[in-house]
Amino acid sequence: MILSQNLQINSERLRNWIDAMSQIGRIGETGVCRPAHSALEKEAFNLASTWMEDAGMQVKTDHFGNLIGRLEGKNPDLPVLMMGSHLDSQPYGGRFDGVAGVLAAIEVVKTLNEKGIMPERPIEIVSFADEEGWRFKKGLFGSRGILGKLEPGELDRTDENEITRRQALIDFGCEPNRFSESEYKPGSIYCFLELHIEQGPVLDIQQKPVGIVTGISGPLWLTLKLKGMAGHTGSVPMPLRRDALLGAAKIIVAVNEIATQVKGNPTVGSVATIEVFPASRNIIAERATITIDLRDIDLDRRNRYEQQLRSRIAEICAENNLEYELTEDTNSEPRYCAHWIMDIIRDSCRELDLDAPELMSGPFHDALALSYACDYGMIFVRCKDGISHNPLEYSSPEDLALGTEVLYKTVLGILEKK
Numbered sequence: 001m002i003l004s005q006n007l008q009i010n011s012e013r014l015r016n017w018i019d020a021m022s023q024i025g026r027i028g029e030t031g032v033c034r035p036a037h038s039a040l041e042k043e044a045f046n047l048a049s050t051w052m053e054d055a056g057m058q059v060k061t062d063h064f065g066n067l068i069g070r071l072e073g074k075n076p077d078l079p080v081l082m083m084g085s086h087l088d089s090q091p092y093g094g095r096f097d098g099v100a101g102v103l104a105a106i107e108v109v110k111t112l113n114e115k116g117i118m119p120e121r122p123i124e125i126v127s128f129a130d131e132e133g134w135r136f137k138k139g140l141f142g143s144r145g146i147l148g149k150l151e152p153g154e155l156d157r158t159d160e161n162e163i164t165r166r167q168a169l170i171d172f173g174c175e176p177n178r179f180s181e182s183e184y185k186p187g188s189i190y191c192f193l194e195l196h197i198e199q200g201p202v203l204d205i206q207q208k209p210v211g212i213v214t215g216i217s218g219p220l221w222l223t224l225k226l227k228g229m230a231g232h233t234g235s236v237p238m239p240l241r242r243d244a245l246l247g248a249a250k251i252i253v254a255v256n257e258i259a260t261q262v263k264g265n266p267t268v269g270s271v272a273t274i275e276v277f278p279a280s281r282n283i284i285a286e287r288a289t290i291t292i293d294l295r296d297i298d299l300d301r302r303n304r305y306e307q308q309l310r311s312r313i314a315e316i317c318a319e320n321n322l323e324y325e326l327t328e329d330t331n332s333e334p335r336y337c338a339h340w341i342m343d344i345i346r347d348s349c350r351e352l353d354l355d356a357p358e359l360m361s362g363p364f365h366d367a368l369a370l371s372y373a374c375d376y377g378m379i380f381v382r383c384k385d386g387i388s389h390n391p392l393e394y395s396s397p398e399d400l401a402l403g404t405e406v407l408y409k410t411v412l413g414i415l416e417k418k
Contacts, residue, residue, distance in 0.1 A: 009111050009408050011401035017051060017103045018400070021087070022095035031391025032095050035159075036088040036130030036141070037065050037168035044087040048102060048127060055110035057125070062182035063174045064145035065129035070122055071109050078121035079190035081414060082374075083108065083407070085366060086131035086142075093132075094393025096197045096400075100381060102127045104195045104404040108411055119415050121190060128366045135159045135168075137223075137291075138329060143369035148183045184373070191341060191414065192370040195379045195407050197395050199363050201386025208357050209399040210406055212345050213378035215336035216361045216368045217266070218299055220306060221329040222292040224251065224313065228322050230278060230286035245276055245285035247320045254312040255292055258305050267296045267305060268362060297334045297360050334360075335368055341377030341414070348409035354402065363388075379406050 024044045025034035034040045045067045049059045052069030059069045067087070070080075085101025105125040112119065126142075133139020136157040144150055155166035155176055169176050198204075203211050228242030252271045259269030270293045277287040294309065296302035310326070317324045342358075349356040359380065367376045381403035384394040 007401055007405045008115075009107050009401065009404050011397060011404075013110070014103060014107045014401060014404055015397040017106070018095065018099060021047060021099050021103065025089065027092070028391055030095060030394075032089045032093050033091050034087065034089040034093075035091070035135045036132065037135070037165070037172045041088050042172060045127065048087065048106065051103075051106050051110070052125065055106055056113040057109060061173065062146070063169075063176065063178045064142045064182055065169055065172050065174050066142040066146065066182070067127040069106070069109070069125045071112070071119065071124075073119045073122040075120055076122055079188050079374075080122045080124045081119070081191060081193070081411065082124045082126060082189050082370070083193045083411070084124075084126035084128060085194055085196060086129075087127045088130055088132050090132055090134055090389045092391065093389055094387075094391055096383065096393055096395045097199065097388055098127075098131060098196070100197055100395065100400055100403075101195045104400070104407055105193075107404050108408045111408055112411075121415070123411070126366075131366050136165045140364065140366060140369045141165075143366040145179065146182060146184050147369065147373050149369065149372070150179075186373070189370070189374040191338070191374050192367060192376040193341070193378070193407065193410060193414075194365055194367045194376070195381065195403050196361075196365055197383040197388060197393070198359075198380040198386065199383060199388035202359050203357065203380060203382035204384060204386055206357055208355060209382050209402050210349065210354055210356045211380035211382075212342060212349065212356050212358045213337055213361050213380055214342070214358050215297065215334055216364055216371070216378075217295045217297045218302060218332045218334040219364050220294045220302060220331050222294070223327050223329055224248075224290050224292060225325040226288045226290075226317065226322050227324070228286055228320070229284070231284045233282045233284055236284060241284055242321045243284050244288040244322060247316055247322045248274060248288040248290050250316045250320070251313055252290065254316065255294070255309065258308050258312070259294065265296075265301070266360070266362070267294075267301065269294045269305070269309075291329075295362060299333050332364065332368060335371040337377050338375030340417075341375055341410070344413035344417070345377055345379060345406065345410050347413060348406045351409060352402065352405060354406070356406075377410065379403055379410070
């Protein structure tokens with residue numbers, strides 16, 4: 001393991017920043033809940049802004065709710081080298097998801113500033129708005145927004161309190177009718193780098209602190225609404241029931257069966273939310289809504305499994321005399337990291353004597369959205385037991401420091417390249 005004094009970045013400062021950020025929206029001993037476009041995210045932005053400004057950056061929040069720090073380059077007209085991640089969290093989240101990427105990027109710029117290195121091209125660090133997608137059931141909002149990739153109706157989506165995203169943005173200080181002012185012109189982003197905790201067990205199992213990401217699996221998110229008929233649970237004969245919850249249960253099992261049909265495939269399928277109406281213990285469920293998440297690094301295979309799932313949904317609903325509506329919320333193909341950036345990350349790891357495995361990302365990240373506008377690269381940092389989206393999520397200060405040092409050296413390599 002490399003000692004802290006061999007690092008160019010300040011590992012103690014980074015650790016203190018992460019600890020300070022973890023107090024905003026804290027739940028329990030180690031968990032956090034920072035909803036997108038909320039007062040808690042605004043508090044997180046204010047704290048991160050002080051660190052950005054101290055690192056020599058000009059700071060603003062755009063109309064999508066993205067926090068942006070810009071370090072001017074010698075040639076401000078060159079496309080920007082962009083880094084970042086997000087500061088919003090899951091409702092029952094950990095303190096490193098997204099945060100590590102934003103604060104590591106700030107630490108990189110702070111180190112450049114301390115060493116008197118003025119880059120040829122501008123560097124921007126972004127904490128993207130609503131990466132997680134749980135509040136309004138649609139993620140990567142800020143990273144898609146700056147590229148003009150928002151979908152119709154996104155501002156009309158509501159959270160559990162019936163607050164629209166439009167209203168949440170206005171309350172946050174944004175002006176949705178001025179989105180176009182915050183969009184980036186094609187070609188204005190040179191490349192994008194994101195450091196993130198792995199959110200999986202590969203690095204932990206291999207006992208490696210840092211990994212090189214090769215690409216991001218393509219997520220397919222579906223929402224399924226089932227409609228049956230309410231009735232008394234004590235009197236309606238079993239063969240005559242139109243039980244929406246029973247249908248949902250069978251479909252949940254089908255998702256798991258389809259995703260696991262070939263042992264060893266990296267396909268994953270999950271149903272993580274379910275809503276039932278009228279939700280009374282002695283009324284047969286009339287309606288049930290579930291969300292389906294199907295992902296794979298192989299788009300053809302994922303498409304085949306999607307068709308299998310759609311067929312099973314139709315069969316189950318017919319067998320149980322249910323009506324259904326299936327809508328698509330997110331559909332992205334797998335996106336692969338740029339080879340030239342991976343080469344620089346490899347060189348950076350070698351300089352630090354790091355044996356860094358190369359691995360795909362199952363979770364999506366803001367880098368997924370940016371991949372449609374520019375080349376991108378990602379660095380993974382080990383997390384204990386592969387746990388994430390959970391207050392038990394943990395990455396050690398030593399691992400985070402090593403990952404940040406790799407990010408720093410990668411930035412230097414990119415700046416030297418062009």
